[in-house]
Amino acid sequence: MLRPVRTLAPLSRCCSSFVSRMRFVDRLKRDDGACAAALQSGQMFLFHRLAPLLQRTERGTLRPVARRTSDVQSILQRLGSDPALLEQSVLIGCSQQNQAQFCLDIGEVDQVVLEEACGGTFIDLKKSFFLLPAAEAPLVAKGQALLRWHQTSGFCSATGRPTQRNRAGSQRVCSDIIYYPKMSPVVIALVSDGKRCLLGRQASFPRGMYSALAGFCDMGETLEETLSREVAEEVGLELLSVSYSSSQHWPFPHSSFMIGCHATVSPAHTQLSVDQSELEDARWFSLEEVVTALQVKAPPPRGAAGLWLPPKHAIANRLISEWAERQRRSLDGD
Ligand SMILES: NC(=O)C1=CN([C@@H]2O[C@H](COP(=O)(O)OP(=O)(O)OC[C@H]3O[C@@H](n4cnc5c(N)ncnc54)[C@H](O)[C@@H]3O)[C@@H](O)[C@H]2O)C=CC1
Numbered sequence: 001m002l003r004p005v006r007t008l009a010p011l012s013r014c015c016s017s018f019v020s021r022m023r024f025v026d027r028l029k030r031d032d033g034a035c036a037a038a039l040q041s042g043q044m045f046l047f048h049r050l051a052p053l054l055q056r057t058e059r060g061t062l063r064p065v066a067r068r069t070s071d072v073q074s075i076l077q078r079l080g081s082d083p084a085l086l087e088q089s090v091l092i093g094c095s096q097q098n099q100a101q102f103c104l105d106i107g108e109v110d111q112v113v114l115e116e117a118c119g120g121t122f123i124d125l126k127k128s129f130f131l132l133p134a135a136e137a138p139l140v141a142k143g144q145a146l147l148r149w150h151q152t153s154g155f156c157s158a159t160g161r162p163t164q165r166n167r168a169g170s171q172r173v174c175s176d177i178i179y180y181p182k183m184s185p186v187v188i189a190l191v192s193d194g195k196r197c198l199l200g201r202q203a204s205f206p207r208g209m210y211s212a213l214a215g216f217c218d219m220g221e222t223l224e225e226t227l228s229r230e231v232a233e234e235v236g237l238e239l240l241s242v243s244y245s246s247s248q249h250w251p252f253p254h255s256s257f258m259i260g261c262h263a264t265v266s267p268a269h270t271q272l273s274v275d276q277s278e279l280e281d282a283r284w285f286s287l288e289e290v291v292t293a294l295q296v297k298a299p300p301p302r303g304a305a306g307l308w309l310p311p312k313h314a315i316a317n318r319l320i321s322e323w324a325e326r327q328r329r330s331l332d333g334d
């Protein structure tokens with residue numbers, strides 16, 4: 001069973017400005033001339049070989065550097081780079097101030113020289129993602145995903161000829177074949193038996209970290225079928241129910257569309273049979289263990305035991321927090 005659990009927009013959002021921004025972006029995707037004009041007065045997020053340009057804040061976090069297109073143009077000129085590089089920029093959105101936002105990978109230019117000229121550091125997204133503000137992390141991830149797609153989609157897989165992109169970078173074309181940016185749907189679920197929740201860890205996870213179970217959708221599957229299959233494959237259980245929670249774009253290892261759910265199994269059938277080729281371990285955790293782990297901000301020191309959960313930017317954290325809150329409320333009789 002699928003049911004939405006939250007309203008779509010915060011009440012404070014001004015509908016007319018939201019609608020006009022969405023329509024503006026949509027027009028830029030369809031109108032190359034309008035997009036070229038918007039680029040001139042737009043904002044640019046820079047990348048170097050897919051690592052975003054970031055600045056450290058006083059609080060030890062990171063934030064993406066947005067430069068005006070005209071600034072980037074001057075920097076490229078100063079460094080003797082081809083100004084036509086700007087044509088490789090890709091539209092990623094529209095700011096609250098109605099400025100079109102673009103991203104550009106300047107991997108051809110020396111990284112250190114570029115960092116000095118732009119005032120920031122290019123940091124691998126795997127190292128920087130969790131230190132970015134929650135509001136800006138998705139934009140950076142989207143920029144990286146679109147740039148990667150362009151870098152790997154230069155040729156038509158049917159004819160072998162080069163593909164041509166539109167100005168916004170929202171599609172690539174080879175005669176009458178149109179390619180759109182690709183992402184892989186993944187279903188992730190926090191499974192509960194009513195009292196405990198099920199978390200698993202892959203051997204590649206950081207020490208002590210357990211997460212909700214996840215799996216890529218196979219062609220032709222519904223969300224419920226993917227989830228039932230993944231839970232059966234990975235831990236040998238049959239699901240009783242599935243309900244939708246929320247979704248997110250996930251940049252690792254490449255662009256995934258994560259569909260977050262809550263799921264239940266019968267309390268009479270909770271014996272796990274873990275597929276060791278997929279998971280190193282899977283266990284049932286009590287509410288108390290989960291509440292304690294939600295407070296832990298860093299991985300346990302080497303050799304120390306202790307549960308560590310995915311950080312806040314990950315949808316797994318949201319699912320686990322929602323489950324803990326629901327359990328707490330039901331224990332309190334709310
Ligand atoms: N944002 C979050 O909170 C979390 C995100 N994830 C993400 O979910 C994704 C899926 O989780 P897994 O348990 O690893 O999936 P999984 O259980 O489906 O196993 C991964 C395997 O599926 C196969 N596969 C099928 N389609 C694929 C595709 N389109 N791309 C890549 N591999 C494909 C590959 O053989 C791969 O080794 C991972 O990429 C992981 O980063 C996982 C947990 C938490």
Ligand SMILES: [Mg+2]
Pocket residue numbers: 213214215230234278
């Ligand atoms: Mg999995």
